[in-house]
Amino acid sequence: MTRFILNNTETCIDLPAGLSVLDYLRHNQRLTGTKEGCREGDCGACVTLIGELWQNKMRYLPVATCLTPLCELHGKHLVTIEGLSMDDLSPVQQAILDKKASQCGFCTPGITVSLTGLLMQLDGDLSEEQIKRALSGHLCRCTGYSSLKLTLAPLKKRMSGRTGIDALLEMGMLPDYFRSIPERLKRIPLPEIKQLDQIGSDDIPLAGGTDLYAQHRDKLTQNRIVPLNLYPELKGIRSDKNAIRVGALTTFESFAQDPEIRRIIPGIENYIKKIASWQIRNRATIGGNIINASPIGDITILLLTMGAELILQQGKSQRVIQLSQFYKGYKQTDKKSDEILTEIRIPIPEPGSLIHFEKISKRRHLDIASVNSAIKIRVNKNQIQDARIGVGGVAPIPLLLGEVGQKLIGCPVSVHTVRQAASLAIKSISPIDDIRGSAAYKQLLTRQLIIAHFTLLFPDQVKARDFYEAD
Amino acid sequence: MKPIELDLHTRGISQYVDDMPRPEGLLFAAVLPSPVAHGIIRSLGTDRALQIHGVSALFAAQDIPGENQIGTIIQDEPMLAEKEVHYMGQPLAIVVAEELEIARKAVRAIHVEIDELPVIVDPKEAYQQGEIIGSPRLFASGDVELMWEKCDAVVQGSCDIGGQEHVYLETQRARALPMEGKRMTVYSATQSPYTVQRVISKILGLPLHAIEVDVKRLGGAFGGKENQASLWAAIAAMSAWILQKPVELVLTRAEDMQMTGKRHPYISDFKIGATRDGKILAYEVHHYQNAGASADLSTAILERTLFHSANSYYIPNTRIFGVSCRTNLQPHTAFRGFGGPQAMFVMESALTKVAEALGMTREEVQCENLLTDGKYFPYGQQAQAIEVLTCWYEMDAKYDFDLVRERVESYNADHFETKKGFAVMPICFGISFTSSFMNQAGALVHVYTDGSVSVSTGGVEMGQGLNANLALITARAFGINPDRITVESTNTTRVANMSPSAASTTLHLNGQAALIAVKEIKNRLISMITKELNLDAYASVKIKNERVLFEGHKTGWDWERLVQKAYFSRVDLSAHGFYATPNIYFDRDQKKGRPFAYHVCGVALIEATVDCLRGVYTLDSVKILHDIGESLDWEVEMGQIQGALAQGLGWMTLEDLRYDDHGRLLSPTLAEYKTPDVYFMPDEIEITPLNQRETVDGLPYGNKAVGEPPFMYGIGAFFAIRDAMRAFRPDIDFGFDAPMTPERVLMALHPEFNS
Ligand SMILES: Cc1cc2nc3c(=O)[nH]c(=O)nc-3n(C[C@H](O)[C@H](O)[C@H](O)COP(=O)(O)OP(=O)(O)OC[C@H]3O[C@@H](n4cnc5c(N)ncnc54)[C@H](O)[C@@H]3O)c2cc1C
Numbered sequence A: 001m002t003r004f005i006l007n008n009t010e011t012c013i014d015l016p017a018g019l020s021v022l023d024y025l026r027h028n029q030r031l032t033g034t035k036e037g038c039r040e041g042d043c044g045a046c047v048t049l050i051g052e053l054w055q056n057k058m059r060y061l062p063v064a065t066c067l068t069p070l071c072e073l074h075g076k077h078l079v080t081i082e083g084l085s086m087d088d089l090s091p092v093q094q095a096i097l098d099k100k101a102s103q104c105g106f107c108t109p110g111i112t113v114s115l116t117g118l119l120m121q122l123d124g125d126l127s128e129e130q131i132k133r134a135l136s137g138h139l140c141r142c143t144g145y146s147s148l149k150l151t152l153a154p155l156k157k158r159m160s161g162r163t164g165i166d167a168l169l170e171m172g173m174l175p176d177y178f179r180s181i182p183e184r185l186k187r188i189p190l191p192e193i194k195q196l197d198q199i200g201s202d203d204i205p206l207a208g209g210t211d212l213y214a215q216h217r218d219k220l221t222q223n224r225i226v227p228l229n230l231y232p233e234l235k236g237i238r239s240d241k242n243a244i245r246v247g248a249l250t251t252f253e254s255f256a257q258d259p260e261i262r263r264i265i266p267g268i269e270n271y272i273k274k275i276a277s278w279q280i281r282n283r284a285t286i287g288g289n290i291i292n293a294s295p296i297g298d299i300t301i302l303l304l305t306m307g308a309e310l311i312l313q314q315g316k317s318q319r320v321i322q323l324s325q326f327y328k329g330y331k332q333t334d335k336k337s338d339e340i341l342t343e344i345r346i347p348i349p350e351p352g353s354l355i356h357f358e359k360i361s362k363r364r365h366l367d368i369a370s371v372n373s374a375i376k377i378r379v380n381k382n383q384i385q386d387a388r389i390g391v392g393g394v395a396p397i398p399l400l401l402g403e404v405g406q407k408l409i410g411c412p413v414s415v416h417t418v419r420q421a422a423s424l425a426i427k428s429i430s431p432i433d434d435i436r437g438s439a440a441y442k443q444l445l446t447r448q449l450i451i452a453h454f455t456l457l458f459p460d461q462v463k464a465r466d467f468y469e470a471d
Numbered sequence B: 001m002k003p004i005e006l007d008l009h010t011r012g013i014s015q016y017v018d019d020m021p022r023p024e025g026l027l028f029a030a031v032l033p034s035p036v037a038h039g040i041i042r043s044l045g046t047d048r049a050l051q052i053h054g055v056s057a058l059f060a061a062q063d064i065p066g067e068n069q070i071g072t073i074i075q076d077e078p079m080l081a082e083k084e085v086h087y088m089g090q091p092l093a094i095v096v097a098e099e100l101e102i103a104r105k106a107v108r109a110i111h112v113e114i115d116e117l118p119v120i121v122d123p124k125e126a127y128q129q130g131e132i133i134g135s136p137r138l139f140a141s142g143d144v145e146l147m148w149e150k151c152d153a154v155v156q157g158s159c160d161i162g163g164q165e166h167v168y169l170e171t172q173r174a175r176a177l178p179m180e181g182k183r184m185t186v187y188s189a190t191q192s193p194y195t196v197q198r199v200i201s202k203i204l205g206l207p208l209h210a211i212e213v214d215v216k217r218l219g220g221a222f223g224g225k226e227n228q229a230s231l232w233a234a235i236a237a238m239s240a241w242i243l244q245k246p247v248e249l250v251l252t253r254a255e256d257m258q259m260t261g262k263r264h265p266y267i268s269d270f271k272i273g274a275t276r277d278g279k280i281l282a283y284e285v286h287h288y289q290n291a292g293a294s295a296d297l298s299t300a301i302l303e304r305t306l307f308h309s310a311n312s313y314y315i316p317n318t319r320i321f322g323v324s325c326r327t328n329l330q331p332h333t334a335f336r337g338f339g340g341p342q343a344m345f346v347m348e349s350a351l352t353k354v355a356e357a358l359g360m361t362r363e364e365v366q367c368e369n370l371l372t373d374g375k376y377f378p379y380g381q382q383a384q385a386i387e388v389l390t391c392w393y394e395m396d397a398k399y400d401f402d403l404v405r406e407r408v409e410s411y412n413a414d415h416f417e418t419k420k421g422f423a424v425m426p427i428c429f430g431i432s433f434t435s436s437f438m439n440q441a442g443a444l445v446h447v448y449t450d451g452s453v454s455v456s457t458g459g460v461e462m463g464q465g466l467n468a469n470l471a472l473i474t475a476r477a478f479g480i481n482p483d484r485i486t487v488e489s490t491n492t493t494r495v496a497n498m499s500p501s502a503a504s505t506t507l508h509l510n511g512q513a514a515l516i517a518v519k520e521i522k523n524r525l526i527s528m529i530t531k532e533l534n535l536d537a538y539a540s541v542k543i544k545n546e547r548v549l550f551e552g553h554k555t556g557w558d559w560e561r562l563v564q565k566a567y568f569s570r571v572d573l574s575a576h577g578f579y580a581t582p583n584i585y586f587d588r589d590q591k592k593g594r595p596f597a598y599h600v601c602g603v604a605l606i607e608a609t610v611d612c613l614r615g616v617y618t619l620d621s622v623k624i625l626h627d628i629g630e631s632l633d634w635e636v637e638m639g640q641i642q643g644a645l646a647q648g649l650g651w652m653t654l655e656d657l658r659y660d661d662h663g664r665l666l667s668p669t670l671a672e673y674k675t676p677d678v679y680f681m682p683d684e685i686e687i688t689p690l691n692q693r694e695t696v697d698g699l700p701y702g703n704k705a706v707g708e709p710p711f712m713y714g715i716g717a718f719f720a721i722r723d724a725m726r727a728f729r730p731d732i733d734f735g736f737d738a739p740m741t742p743e744r745v746l747m748a749l750h751p752e753f754n755s
């Protein structure tokens, strides 16, 4: 039994656990404002809000329902476009209408939901950057986005500096029933789920579902799904003396917003923008990225370079394994089928360490990389003390360029060093031709990204020009 | 006026085909696609599929009651493959089930055996093997052969131009309902209800009047639903007909991308010659259109390629050859621009190459050759009211191309790894269906006794704002408030034999038809009131702001009273209007004529920055001056320009439609196929309407077509990026293969690396 609130209605259902929220809305509920445009998280037509109590307050996030299992809604508030509409148009709806930011209209309900979600969540002033973030998971083939960006001005004016659910309610920008939701959610009993240590090899652990639905949708309705999101112990970020401990179910968004993470990975707020979209990042988890074992996983490459280790739990026992030891072959890991990844430990970098991440994809945002790469390096008196470089998309597994890192130690930061590192890197990789690029392109990119790491981190010692003029 | 469509959209209550309440007993269809691109079908093992609980029926070619044919211009395309399959994704069989997921599951359970045959994906290879559709076409003017030696520079080159997936957000879909007395009602997401009607009539062997096709709105189309909606509507209709139950078919995105046709890829070879001051004397081009497995609209699209091969330039000697080549890909089809973009891209490439040979800038050569009134297009039409030079000068005055070049050059001098580039892109696009007979439209207007008005036309609303514009112009013509107007769905029982909503002509044709109907009713009303008030000066009775005025003075009559009176006086309050564009013709044998009612022109300035270390780029700004004639609703028109521009930019850069040698689409989902997103589009986009100069006759309120032409501004992005690349590597002679993906940029900038 899954119990939740659908817009303003208490709902209790017993349907296949893996049924997606999108199919449930369109087929079972016939709430047709939520559209299907791709079934793989890339278009945003299916976006709704999912609200839950978080530190005693409601927190609403826009998510792609085509990748969200129904069973996970337990104890939550599902808000569709129908649940946001009032007699008069809401400010978001009005702004879209006034700016003619809708043509065929197919993308419009999803966009309306995301922009509303932005206003509910935002703290601080609305900016064009925020609007773009809210639209990052949406495709609109008609408008070219210009008119959508113009909704900023009227929204800003209407909000007059205020944001958040309470302000929206006070100003009549959300239906009144939202006030009663926290109390109503509290009345929903806890879900009936098995203990974490009872998860067996017949179960499919589902984290954000963003890979599972995109890759194995057909399996999900028939098999046993364990929605890991219902286990609060798998979430949250804590820090130890030597390491930051990241719960496997931490989403990309929470990861990038965590102050500890921001401290050890400066620039994460920029890197994260290039990873998926806001709507996907609200669901996709760090653990899922690692277990999915894609050779091009962005967070995986970053964590591999940072020297992360994994805590795997099987029944009541636990083990620790280095992320760099975890991958065995294309999409093969050391994880046993009944093991659950509970936590990722990221060692706190030694003082003076520099970290940088590069991702090249056809489209800069919401696209899978052709090649990505991260570097962690520590230099003292222009001499490299230690270095780790990870590269994705160039081997069957996310690749740590161990030998390159080793060879760099003791070298001065110089064009010569970088040249040697780059040519060794090219020898250590084995990319293949695919839609993300030819093997030759990926080799060239690997070289270029290594140059890019150094030109960015050591602009005084290494300049891009040096690699061309002497060529 | 209240924009009703948008109000519904933002609330999520506007209904697309499958959003409408479901009829009792609705069944769901799914289609089995061919897993190979070419082969002979050995067997279809359907036993397992039929055993699945909930499956109602399975149909293959032999179950088709009428003729297994969906081709429109050329009858060469079966609805379901019979013996041979010609492309990967070609429909082989249909499963109908109680639930959609069951139908899809049953499709996966069908076991097909196909003996594979050799596959052709390259249009030139197809041409060499004689695999062509229709006959090769040649337009010529002057004599190129005589000219080459008179030129100071003659260059040759080749363009390999990628296709483009439509990515209408609403995939193909239809719902068919059997009706009493051997009739069918079909709700189809189509730009061409009449084509759907004709195709179903053939598939079912029923007369046209037994098929009612109704279209409320489309969730985007862009040409992809002009011809290709029919297949899916016919599949739903045939299933519903045989089972006598309502049947719905909705493609998933993956199915849609793998089974439907796209913008045609082209390979084109050019030769161009110019004098040392940049005057182009001769241009020769061979277009090899990759048509896919069957004709679809390819021959018509090829024809427009020929028409637009010289873009907005006057070239006295031309030799323009084109051929539709049959390959084992999806049958490619209409897409915004309809063959024009490929033609213009090749022209711009040739011009660029000759400019480089002459040591001139692109702008110098462009400006030197722009078309002016009185000159002739290669197809014999005289240029009239062509505003491209006006647009050019106004743009130059406003943005100063020389200054832009200086700014870009000084940036490039100061920066090593990032380089800027820019391009100016003039366009000149002919408006009218090039098959002259299609330039006709009908409308039906009713005035009800309470004064409310219903307007039906043959035009389909697909986001272009047709309904709002129709409401606006009919209200204006009546002299009443637009809130009184409802624009109805597009329905074959209200308007017969309609042309598709395409070729940017929808508002023009259907608006005129509606205005003719309005005028008819209005004349009746005015002659009635003239009699009633005993006025003799007929012409000076007017309806304005809902009031009846005589010689500018109030008469005490308002719209509602007028309509009431008319009803009781037994005056007909309905009228049908019919419009046919005058003065257009084209003689396909002579290859000369006046195929276009008029041309739409404009000029764009596009700037880009390339990160030469990483091969990635950003489009910094786009400025456009566009000839809209008289604007009806500038915001709506600007929306069309922005949307078309985004698609054009995407086509030239990110949208990487690729097939392997087996005819398999390598970008079969939106995870691989990337269209512009909010970050990709430049923040700085400035669009200005050209102040009206010369009026063109016969437009509704002087408004010019806006749907397709702005797409071609996007071509400038390719040349802007290429310009920046030249700044980084002046020593390299870059080619003209599109799209300019980051991979192409990086590889082209580092040719040494490959070795
Ligand atoms: C539109 C879109 C864009 C994307 N963009 C990017 C991108 O830019 N960069 C990128 O790296 N990825 C991207 N992805 C991929 C995906 O979002 C990430 O890989 C994500 O981290 C997967 O996490 P998840 O929680 O959704 O995993 P799920 O799909 O829930 O699970 C993935 C796999 O891991 C298993 N699993 C998950 N958690 C655990 C656990 N704790 N213990 C044991 N097994 C577990 C599941 O059983 C499953 O096999 C994108 C995906 C989509 C749909």
Ligand code: FES
Residues within 6 Å of the ligand: A035, A036, A037, A038, A039, A040, A041, A042, A043, A044, A045, A046, A047, A064, A065, A066, A067
């Ligand atoms: S349907 Fe496209 S993101 Fe869900």
Ligand code: FES
Residues within 6 Å of the ligand: A101, A102, A103, A104, A105, A106, A107, A108, A139, A140, A141, A142, A143, B169, B219, B220, B463
């Ligand atoms: S309005 Fe058509 S996709 Fe956005």
